[in-house]
Amino acid sequence: MPDCIFCKIANKEMPAEIIFEDEQVLVFKDVKPVAPVHLLLIPKKHYTSLLDLGEADAGLAGSLQATAVRIARDFGFAEQGFRVVCNCGRDGGQLVAHVHYHLLAGRALKWPPG
Numbered sequence: 001m002p003d004c005i006f007c008k009i010a011n012k013e014m015p016a017e018i019i020f021e022d023e024q025v026l027v028f029k030d031v032k033p034v035a036p037v038h039l040l041l042i043p044k045k046h047y048t049s050l051l052d053l054g055e056a057d058a059g060l061a062g063s064l065q066a067t068a069v070r071i072a073r074d075f076g077f078a079e080q081g082f083r084v085v086c087n088c089g090r091d092g093g094q095l096v097a098h099v100h101y102h103l104l105a106g107r108a109l110k111w112p113p114g
Contacts, residue, residue, distance in 0.1 A: 001046045006098035010044045024060055025067045027103075036106025037077060041067055041084075047099040050088040068103050077105040085113070 001007050008014035009028060016028040019039055030038040041064050047053055053061055065084070072078035082105035087093040 001048075001098070004046055004096075004098050006040075006042050006096055006100060007046050010042060020067065020071060022063075022067075024063050027067060027071060030102070035104040035109065037075070037082070037104065039071065039103040041071075041101040041103060043099055048097045049094060050086055050099055053099065064101055068101060071103060072105065075105075080105070081109075083109050083113075 005014065009016045010026050018026065018028045020027040024044055025041060026044055027039050027041050030040050043060055043064065045060075047057075068082075068084045069078070072082050082103060085102040085104065086099070087095075087102075
């Protein structure tokens, strides 16, 4: 998508503080963090929302989850705990029209979140 900010970050057309990258997934710091650790995990391929992922994309969805666990372990907050959130649609709180997961950690997170 030409106007998608996350596609621009994935294509290195826009700067971001990248934490991890492989063929399918990019992880970078959120510019407006709500926790001491607030990372965004995105597929490099554009999907507008979680609703666009089908059965054929199960491997990608698994890679996003596995990447969240890897980051939590590598950065030392797996034992204390963390949260992975995927907002979907306007009422779900999705602000950028590109599938993304928020990885939050570094403090006790409250429930319900919003």
